[in-house]
Amino acid sequence: MIIQKSTQPRIGSFDPESYSFGDHFIDHMIVCEYQDGKWGEVKLMPYGPLSFSPANMAFNYGQACFEGMKAYKDKDGEVYLFRPEKNFERINKSAARLAMPEIPKEVFIDGLKALVDVDRAWIPYGEGKSLYIRPLIFATEEALKARVSHKYMFAIVASPAKSYYTAPVSVKISDYYSRAASGGVGFAKAAGNYAASFYPTKLANQEGYEQVIWTDDTTHENFEESGTMNVFVRIGDTIYTPKTSEKILDGVTRDSFINLAKRRGIEVVIGDVKVKDVVDAYRNETLKEVWGVGTAVVTSVFEAIGYKDEKLILPKLEFEDSYALTLQRDLVAIQTNQAEDPFGWRVKVERHVLEGA
The missing domain is CATH 3.20.10.10 (D-amino Acid Aminotransferase, subunit A, domain 2)
Incomplete structure (x- = not known):
């Protein structure tokens, strides 16, 4: 994995008591590109815009799918993912239906854990709070041809989350x-x-x-x-x-x-x-x-x-x-690690050298 930590982290300006769902993004993201029939190396890099042509095949022919998942922080500051294997299986099921290459498990799971680890400070603690995580795959080839793309990108971005609907x-x-x-x-x-x-x-x-x-x-x-x-x-x-x-x-x-x-x-x-x-x-x-x-x-x-x-x-x-x-x-x-997990759904994100970015 190629690791490029942000030199201008924004976590210090984030107010965990005042934010809405899906409009703040953590300091880093995961990016991995597919071309020549294979996925390249995973990159953990500062979150920010990516440059694409209007002729990007995802924009024109709709080859794009995603997942939605969350990470949670307990009262001791430990961080957990919830059933990430299910999201890994489902994104590949979606990708296959859209004629896109499937993501290797080490790219999805290792990238996911690395991102959550490096930006664990962004995960709010409290009732209804979590980190919403969005893995996605989309075509990136520049071509106005109605066919499958030959190039793709896998990315993971994340946003602090609170309750989506607060009333019936x-x-x-x-x-x-x-x-x-x-x-x-x-x-x-x-x-x-x-x-x-x-x-x-x-x-x-x-x-x-x-x-x-x-x-x-x-x-x-x-x-x-x-x-x-x-x-x-x-x-x-x-x-x-x-x-x-x-x-x-x-x-x-x-x-x-x-x-x-x-x-x-x-x-x-x-x-x-x-x-x-x-x-x-x-x-x-x-x-x-x-x-x-x-x-x-x-x-x-x-x-x-x-x-x-x-x-x-x-x-x-x-x-x-x-x-x-x-x-x-x-x-x-x-x-949120407040009860026993008889199903084995909760996956702890271990602290590694990435912490503290």
């Missing part, structure tokens, strides 16, 4: 727009998936909703995801969540919630979640909770669901009665 949100069930289609790239964290979601979300915003519940592209009868999150529904004392497929992202937080629920003895049903069943449960007062989960948000509890021209107001549960909030607490306790 309202969501609108989509009965026209879809997030993904069969045979498409819905299971991948392709950059274009997010661009395509912005317009329908904007329309929902105009109706007073913060997010969209995406439904299937053929019948619009089944829940798929919500916004950029996997979705969970609680009817009675049972949790329902859509099964992953080529249209639904295999979320790390989703998988963690399922395992934590089963550990508590809560029944989890993975399969089709029909809009009709959810609405019927609302009408007969057995619908208890609906929520979304994801790395950035952890848990977003829904207070209302827009269905056609109706707004279904969900019950307001006390913390101890809410499966969503109970499972969130269980997850965060593991992530």
Whole structure:
């Protein structure tokens, strides 16, 4: 690994009590380039702009994917990653679907640990706080040709994070727009998936909703995801969540919630979640909770669901009665080293010579 530490670190000007999600970046980044059929050496370097031509093939043909993950600091100042192997596996699954070269494990994992180690001072400690980490792969060849690129870049950048949503949100069930289609790239964290979601979300915003519940592209009868999150529904004392497929992202937080629920003895049903069943449960007062989960948000509890021209107001549960909030607490306790980790999810970032940049 080539290491170039910043000579003008900005950590001294960062206020850990006053910042918003995703708009401050740590002092360093990881960069690794691919050409001539192989990945080069990993570089840890000062964070800053990179120079690209407008003819960059990523801009023109959309070969770009990314991951979202976090590092956490405990009360003793030790730093932990959460299930990084899952993110490594998923970014390569995304890359393969977009005809991009897969990242070697040592490039991804070693680069990730080195970056978090050198900038551990940027990781805020406290409730809801973490370091949001964004590994990404994108084409870099300069060519206006509709084909796969011959050059790529892998990079990792990171930003101090706090709670994404601080209050329950309202969501609108989509009965026209879809997030993904069969045979498409819905299971991948392709950059274009997010661009395509912005317009329908904007329309929902105009109706007073913060997010969209995406439904299937053929019948619009089944829940798929919500916004950029996997979705969970609680009817009675049972949790329902859509099964992953080529249209639904295999979320790390989703998988963690399922395992934590089963550990508590809560029944989890993975399969089709029909809009009709959810609405019927609302009408007969057995619908208890609906929520979304994801790395950035952890848990977003829904207070209302827009269905056609109706707004279904969900019950307001006390913390101890809410499966969503109970499972969130269980997850965060593991992530922040406040509880035992029976699953082996927590990965400590050891202190090395990189510390103190």
